[in-house]
Amino acid sequence: MKMSPSEEQSEFSLKPIPGDYGLPFFGAIRDRLDYFYNQGKDEFFRTRIQKYESTIFKTNMPPGPFIARNPKVIAVLDAISFPVLFDTSKVEKYNVLDGTFFPSVSFTGGRRACAYLDPYEPKHTSLKSFFMSALSSKHRDFIPLFRTCLSALFMSIEDEIVSQEKADFNKPSEAMSFNFVFRLFGNKDSSDTKIGLEGPAIINKWLALQLAPLATLELPGYLKYFEDILLRTFPLPFFFVKSDYNKLYDAFYASSSSVLDKAESFGIKRDEACHNLVFLAGFNAFGGMKVWFPTLIKWVGKAGEKLHGQLANEIRTVVMEEGGVTFQALDKMILTKSVVFEALRIEPPVPFQYGKARENIVVHSHDAAFEIKKGEMIFGYQPFATKDPRVFNNAEEFVGDRFVGDGEKLLKYVYWSNGRETEDPTAENKQCPGKDLVLLLSRVFLVEFFLRYDTFTVETARALALGSTVTFTSLIKATSI
Template sequence: MSSSPSEVSKVSVKPIPGDYGIPFFGAIRDRLDYFYNQGKDEFFRTRIQKYQSTVFKTNMPPGPFIAKNPKVIAILDAISFPVLFDTSKVEKRNVLDGTFFPSVSFTGGYRACAYLDPSEPKHTSLKSFFMSTLASKHKDFIPLFRTCLSKLFINIEDDMVSQKKANLNKSSDAISFNFVFRLFGSQDSSDTKLGSEGPAIVDKWLALQLAPLATLGLPKYLKYIEDIFLRTFPLPFFFVKSDYKKLYDAFYESSSSVLDEAESFGIKRDEACHNLVFLAGFNAYGGLKIWFPTLIKWVGTAGEELHSQLANEIRSIVKEEGGVTFQALDKMTLTKSVVFEALRIEPPVPFQYGKAKEDVVVHTHDAAYEIKKGEMIFGYQPFATKDPRVFDDPEEFLAHRFVGEGEKLLKYVYWSNGRETEDPTAENKQCPAKDLVVLVSRVFLVEFFLRYDTFAVEIAGAFALGSTVTFTSLIKATSI
């Protein structure tokens, strides 16, 4: 058991270390270090060592041109990080993507709910609408997702037979998109004008918005060309305009009952639909696209002993409960812990931003720092959720970490833009689908180990975010 986090003591406020460098050129320097010379984790690690502090000044991409002000105060420990959840202290207006804000052309001319601060009246209306819609679909979550998963397993098994290996990402993308589309709509996405193009269209739409935060995986000698291409001018909506209309029309036609509900919240039908596309495409599908391969990566690389333990727990409880039910899932303590541990060690959304609404004092384990009103606060979540002062062996995937007494550490799992022990409300910025993500993650593991005894995977870096996961062996269950 790890030692408890230090009690926040009455310490004198220290000046925040670090600097932004020479105007314009300092931001370019930090950007090149972040993307090419050091990489994300080393970028932050070297600065923590240099300043002997988990709070410091730096610049965050994309830097000059696209971002008006790339200067941030980085907070990289478990104690300081939660200030980003306190909307009485930080403003969340237009900070979803950090120091820049993509054109509203990508969202039908509206600022989507994710870009709104809770102080804005429309935020309450839109998030209340989302939460009401999700609550009304509660009974559909498990059966719908199980149906989608059955298609994923068929595709993987077919690939294993024909190619002796199977890429998870492409099949996972397809079922993730269809699950989200079907959850809000009246039919499968393949039965609309989207056909099988839904995931590819959303990927393109996402890529154009988030390009300044990405790399293309090109050789290092091309880094300056890539950097200029991606981070000098925002990529225009024009390239995806016709595709987005097709996506919008598919949601508009298939989600009429959901859009009817939106009007009862005082939200115009077209604005509700654009927000629904954003929720489904950016928040839900975009997150699951990264998350499911990440989950299987960590479970796969943990080895056969964990696979056997999961299979035994899952199969015995499903047999006792007579099926895959909410009650059955709640009894699977190891399965729950595995999901939380994967969310801790590699959260699908690693960044959080907020602008100080007032002068704010943030505490770390050993010090306190004052952040001035108007300064941008940046949190890199993987460092906060791998804080060695909170978690034993923080870089290790420990499947049983949150079993029994370990549940007390769940308050330091921050993947949902809030503590795992807290709930989303219309007045905060915590993910409205927090519980759904945890649920479908458990169902994924349950269905997987009802079907297979063990498996092996190969991991490679993905084109933009997350990992590419390829099954190299897949052993069907010998007993259920």
């Protein structure tokens, strides 16, 4: 383990922020083409770090002209500077969830969802308190409900491997994730509503239309320019998903009465609460799980049989000692917890964070200090911050036991939840309200998996949007439990 760098930086003399935005309009187009097509995300940032000899610099971020309000940002790409984005006394979070553009409120029932609100807005505290209360009221359902949903997922994968000798993970994982989320908030299976089995398809379409300016299909040759114009000239309209969204809203409104009843005690009207619940369930929960579970299984699969054996041994031993899969049992699985943290570190499910400086502020990197002016947009690319080689040894490698023992001291540099892993979400900050639930579900996922299987192999590829596509090529059932 490397020595943790001090958060108390010496008083560096202020340096001018390196980098440039290029010519008006054309500079943003240049950076956008580099970001999506000529270099790709990681190389885009890596080459600029090398060019400017700094992890803090000026650049433009997509989608650029037309859709973006202002594509100019100050990038912060190391473990020391990145946390400025969590300090809401210094950065404003008004409509910055998706970065330099803001999708139409038509996608969220004509209202700004909680995720787009700044913590200084009174409605933010009410809505986030409502979310946290709703999740707290369901805590007894988390483990048994998720285990039930996982059982159906694994049976589906097993059947496909028997018939096809390989099995897609993403599609059944999405079905499982939606089923869990809907049953958690709606107390019934979505197939018993007018959504039927369409839930994942509806939300995928709803997400795609909102986030299209940030996506790429990686088309070859000159087709990439056609794609660029199509996705980043005009926002795609809500009209294409209006009837589907209304169907989704109606299903949650009819099925989630116990959750929506709570909203009134927080001063939130029922229809506004339901639109926010749809966003929480669809964008935050389902959208996050859609990306995260394939990522988790990818990295555990690539780690190999030795780690699989260690996980299986720990999980089966603790479950036997504790008499089942309980909160107490999960807390004793030290390696399992570390593996989850390491996957979140090496490939965080939400790689971008944004915030606008409330005032002139000084931001430090490891080696320098820079002043960011009031109103300037700050952008953080999390995979560079959580793979900072000056914090983590072998930062680009997946090390399953990285956070065991003394390694726990490095958890404060794991930022996946829009906050430090060592901190907790509150109604007054922007940290993910479901942070603890994500960690719990990830551990339960690994527990259920290694209670059933000894080892496995996967093939992976980059997904068209965020995350990876994962295909099981072998799945060896447990020989002993």
